[in-house]
Amino acid sequence: xxxxxxxxxxxxxxxxxxxxxxxxxxxxxxxxxxxxxxxxxxxxxxxxxxxxxxxxxxxxxxxxxxxxxxxxxxxxxxxxxxxxxxxxxxxxxxxxxxxxxxxxxxxxxxxxxxxxxxxxxxxxxxxxxxxxxxxxxxxxxxxxxxxxxxxxxxxxxxxxxxxxxxxxxxxxxxxxxxxxxxxxxxxxxxxxxxxxxxxxxxxxxxxxxxxxxxxxxx
Amino acid sequence: xxxxxxxxxxxxxxxxxxxxxxxxxxxxxxxxxxxxxxxxxxxxxxxxxx
Amino acid sequence: xxxxxxxxxxxxxxxxxxxxxxxxxxxxxxxxxxxxxxxxxxxxxxxxxxxxxxxxxxxxxxxxxxxxxxxxxxxxxxxxxxxxxxxxxxxxxxxxxxxxxxxxxxxxxxxxxxxxxxxxxxxxxxxxxxxxxxxxxxxxxxxxxxxxxxxxxxxxxxxxxxxxxxxxxxxxxxxxxxxxxxxxxxxxxxxxxxxxxxxxxxxxxxxxxxxxxxxxxxxxxxxxxxxxxxxxxxxxxxxxxxxxxx
Numbered sequence: 001x002x003x004x005x006x007x008x009x010x011x012x013x014x015x016x017x018x019x020x021x022x023x024x025x026x027x028x029x030x031x032x033x034x035x036x037x038x039x040x041x042x043x044x045x046x047x048x049x050x051x052x053x054x055x056x057x058x059x060x061x062x063x064x065x066x067x068x069x070x071x072x073x074x075x076x077x078x079x080x081x082x083x084x085x086x087x088x089x090x091x092x093x094x095x096x097x098x099x100x101x102x103x104x105x106x107x108x109x110x111x112x113x114x115x116x117x118x119x120x121x122x123x124x125x126x127x128x129x130x131x132x133x134x135x136x137x138x139x140x141x142x143x144x145x146x147x148x149x150x151x152x153x154x155x156x157x158x159x160x161x162x163x164x165x166x167x168x169x170x171x172x173x174x175x176x177x178x179x180x181x182x183x184x185x186x187x188x189x190x191x192x193x194x195x196x197x198x199x200x201x202x203x204x205x206x207x208x209x210x211x212x213x214x215x216x217x218x
Numbered sequence: 219x220x221x222x223x224x225x226x227x228x229x230x231x232x233x234x235x236x237x238x239x240x241x242x243x244x245x246x247x248x249x250x251x252x253x254x255x256x257x258x259x260x261x262x263x264x265x266x267x268x
Numbered sequence: 269x270x271x272x273x274x275x276x277x278x279x280x281x282x283x284x285x286x287x288x289x290x291x292x293x294x295x296x297x298x299x300x301x302x303x304x305x306x307x308x309x310x311x312x313x314x315x316x317x318x319x320x321x322x323x324x325x326x327x328x329x330x331x332x333x334x335x336x337x338x339x340x341x342x343x344x345x346x347x348x349x350x351x352x353x354x355x356x357x358x359x360x361x362x363x364x365x366x367x368x369x370x371x372x373x374x375x376x377x378x379x380x381x382x383x384x385x386x387x388x389x390x391x392x393x394x395x396x397x398x399x400x401x402x403x404x405x406x407x408x409x410x411x412x413x414x415x416x417x418x419x420x421x422x423x424x425x426x427x428x429x430x431x432x433x434x435x436x437x438x439x440x441x442x443x444x445x446x447x448x449x450x451x452x453x454x455x456x457x458x459x460x461x462x463x464x465x466x467x468x469x470x471x472x473x474x475x476x477x478x479x480x481x482x483x484x485x486x487x488x489x490x491x492x493x494x495x496x497x498x499x500x501x502x503x504x505x506x507x508x509x510x511x512x513x514x
Contacts, residue, residue: 144432148425152415161411162429165404166436169443176447193446197439208432215424220309222319225384232323232380233308236330236373240486243369247490251497258500261507 001089004080008097011070022059022102023109029055030113041118048117049127049178055113056106056131057138057171063102064142065159067094068150068213077150081217087210095136095143095206103135119182126181130194134174137198141166144205147212169197278499281355285492292492296485303479311471323381324468325476329483330373334402337367337487341409342434345427355495357423358502360430361413362494366487368406374399394444401440405433419502 012019033051034044071077080090110131111124119127145163149155177190222229307325314321344360347353378396379389390396412429416422468476 148412148429149415151421155415158408158411158415161404162408165401165408165440166432168401169436169439172443172447190446193443197443200439204435205432208428211428212425215421215428218421220319222322223313225318225320228380228384229319229322232326232377233304235376235380236326239369239373239376243366243490246365247494247497251493251500254497254501254504258504258507261504261511264511265507 001085001093004085004090005093005097008094009100012097012101019101020105022063023105025062026055026059026106026109026113029058030116033117045118045120045182048114048119049123049182050175051117052110052114052119052127053131053134053171053175053178056103056110056135057167059106060098060102060135060138060142061160061163061167063098064146064163065149065156067098067143067146069146072150072216077213078217081213087213088206091143091147091206091209091213092202094146095140095202095209098143099136099139103131103139107131107135119178122184123178123182126187126191127178130174130177130191133191133195133198134170137170137194137201138167140198140201140205141170144209144212147209147216150213151216170194170201173197277353277355282496282499285496289489289492289496292485292489296482296489299478299482299485301482303475303477303482307472307475307479311475314472317385320381320384321472323377324472325479327374327377327381328476329480330370330377331399332480333483333487334367334370334374334399336484337363337370338402338405338434338437340491341367341430345430348423349427349431354423354502355499357427358498359491359495361423361426362498363487363491364406364410364413366490366494368403368410370483370487371399371403371406375403392448394441394448397444397448398437398441402437405437409433419505 030051033047037043037047068077071080081087107128110127114124114127142163145159145166148162149159152158173190173194177187177194180190181187304325308322311322313319341360341363344356344363348357348360375396378399382391383389409426409429412426413422416425
């Protein structure tokens with residue numbers, strides 16, 4: 001399984017692998033916001049928690065259809081399915097690879113983008129913590145969605161339609177955590193809720209994703 | 219028509235909208251049923267009824 | 269390729285639904301007309317809400333059925349996953365558009381009722397937001413059915429989606445309560461029997477119950493009718509596939 005993980009990471013990092021595109025999207029999205037909403041820094045600092053979370057979420061979303069696509073197209077997925085590695089393990093490793101190449105960079109970049117949006121000082125540690133705890137859920141949910149739609153031609157839009165409602169609890173608690181911290185309130189409860197959701201998702205969704213893969217590989 | 223007072227537009231549009239939506243799903247269901255029925259009968263005939 | 273038609277289950281369903289359908293339709297029509305006419309013409313205005321209280325006779329039943337439709341789809345999906353009854357899978361597929369329409373009615377009538385009562389067409393309170401999310405779930409479910417060619421795979425994948433979606437729906441419900449304490453009314457219908465002051469008064473409760481029964485039988489009738497169509501459509505698909513091969 002580690003071999004699978006290493007392979008996905010290598011594929012993502014080499015040229016054409018898409019690594020860094022999510023980061024670029026995060027930056028572009030954050031840059032676009034003031035053009036849409038106006039440069040008033042008070043307004044921007046009010047909405048910064050939500051915008052940063054939305055940007056991270058959408059950046060994750062955009063790279064989801066790559067999770068299984070290439071392996072599906074060249075038959076590697078069939079090969080892996082016949083190997084002793086359980087599909088649940090494959091799904092987990094795919095989600096982990098996605099998180100390492102997409103989620104983790106977003107967590108690192110978020111504080112810098114917070115500066116662009118005038119995020120209040122106290123919120124920064126909570127921004128990092130909430131994204132660090134929340135993005136694994138985004139990857140796991142996304143992997144499930146990708147497994148559902150892997151056999152569908154141009155299924156990217158459908159993938160978004162299916163996955164975005166599932167992102168709501170994570171987004172809700174993540175953004176709430178940061179915005180409470182920004183206004184000086186206690187932000188631990190939303191963070192704990194967020195962690196709980198991530199834990200549940202990481203435990204359960206690989207099984208659902210594996211079930212979907214099994215159906216699609218029939 | 220009962221005296222709906224100042225809320226006449228709201229109440230009437232709520233009822234009208236509902237009836238339209240219900241009619242829409244019923245009509246759509248009937249239309250699809252007729253279409254499938256017709257094409258199935260065609261296909262059965264082509265196959266030759268046993 | 270074995271014909272779906274030869275399975276006992278769909279045949280039994282077609283036979284049973286053939287005589288059940290007219291009854292369900294009849295009861296639905298009767299209850300809907302009775303409930304709505306009674307509610308619209310023969311109930312008084314509410315002290316606080318004026319004539320808008322009449323919207324309760326469509327809003328509440330639609331909202332209740334919108335959720336029940338999803339629950340039925342969940343049960344049907346489980347039956348498909350466990351027992352592989354094709355009729356069950358097709359019934360879930362058939363129910364989705366009906367549930368979606370009920371959700372639309374709930375959202376629309378809710379907005380129209382809310383505007384004069386709360387001064388706004390929309391509020392992000394937990395109950396309204398839950399219905400919006402439910403609407404999105406219906407859309408996604410229907411879209412997935414349409415996108416997949418193989419009927420059994422489509423049944424499997426949409427079942428998994430329905431199960432996972434249901435878990436997230438429950439999580440979301442509690443998340444939303446945490447996120448924004450609502451201004452929507454709490455449960456008043458169940459309190460009516462106890463005679464609590466906050467409950468729905470009997471003048472409104474009886475036509476409401478009749479209307480709800482009407483909506484429930486309408487759902488039943490539509491699902492029976494649409495499932496029959498789905499079964500025929502499967503048969504049609506099988507025949508066309510045979511033609512192409514033969």
